[in-house]
Amino acid sequence: MNIKKIFFMILPFFGCALTIISPGINSNYRLNKTASIRFQEAAFYGSAFYDQSAFFLEYENLKEIIKDPNNATFNKGDFLQIKQFNQNNVNLLYEFCFDKNKDIDIFEDIKYYQFKLNENLPISIVSYFYPYSYFYRGGFIKKNRPYYINDLHPYNEDILKTGNDFQMCIRNIISFNESSQKNKNILEIITPRDLTINFTYDFDKKFVLYKNEEMEFSAK
Numbered sequence: 001m002n003i004k005k006i007f008f009m010i011l012p013f014f015g016c017a018l019t020i021i022s023p024g025i026n027s028n029y030r031l032n033k034t035a036s037i038r039f040q041e042a043a044f045y046g047s048a049f050y051d052q053s054a055f056f057l058e059y060e061n062l063k064e065i066i067k068d069p070n071n072a073t074f075n076k077g078d079f080l081q082i083k084q085f086n087q088n089n090v091n092l093l094y095e096f097c098f099d100k101n102k103d104i105d106i107f108e109d110i111k112y113y114q115f116k117l118n119e120n121l122p123i124s125i126v127s128y129f130y131p132y133s134y135f136y137r138g139g140f141i142k143k144n145r146p147y148y149i150n151d152l153h154p155y156n157e158d159i160l161k162t163g164n165d166f167q168m169c170i171r172n173i174i175s176f177n178e179s180s181q182k183n184k185n186i187l188e189i190i191t192p193r194d195l196t197i198n199f200t201y202d203f204d205k206k207f208v209l210y211k212n213e214e215m216e217f218s219a220k
Contacts, residue, residue: 046099
């Protein structure tokens with residue numbers, strides 16, 4: 001199995017409309033998390049900062065993610081490109097956030113994540129950094145907006161920050177063969193500390209929108 005991992009640095013990105021978490025990711029495409037998080041897992045990443053979510057990616061949405069200027073690669077001269085992905089594959093995005101000030105070898109940590117869709121292994125995994133501005137809610141950090149945005153039209157060449165500090169997250173675009181997908185689907189994630197996390201979604205000729213989603217923030 002050829003698992004590809006690409007790590008990205010963060011550069012600015014343009015503003016986006018209400019209900020859009022970031023370019024190409026609408027909160028209606030959120031997967032349903034079916035397992036609670038162990039305290040030890042949250043403590044490893046920083047309890048106040050730890051957060052995770054997963055989304056189904058339509059190929060057209062993936063094109064928007066690819067165009068996000070935040071996706072500058074860790075290796076200078078490399079770029080995330082749509083040709084890395086096949087529109088016939090199942091593409092899912094899993095994101096987790098951590099305290100960037102903790103002494104974590106995040107590059108090493110990412111290597112040991114395992115993913116399965118209905119017990120099928122992925123074709124490829126593309127991982128990159130993604131920052132959000134944040135606010136405090138009840139002693140925890142809540143994502144606000146992507147940290148860098150472009151000013152509104154017609155000034156969208158100007159880069160703005162959405163806060164004075166940022167919460168760091170890791171995004172993973174996980175691709176599976178089309179045959180891996182069923183009507184009822186389970187995305188299984190095993191962390192390096194052997195915690196199993198499950199997300200579910202329905203697919204009936206197209207993704208069945210998550211009806212009970214709670215939008216965490218507006219990106220407008």
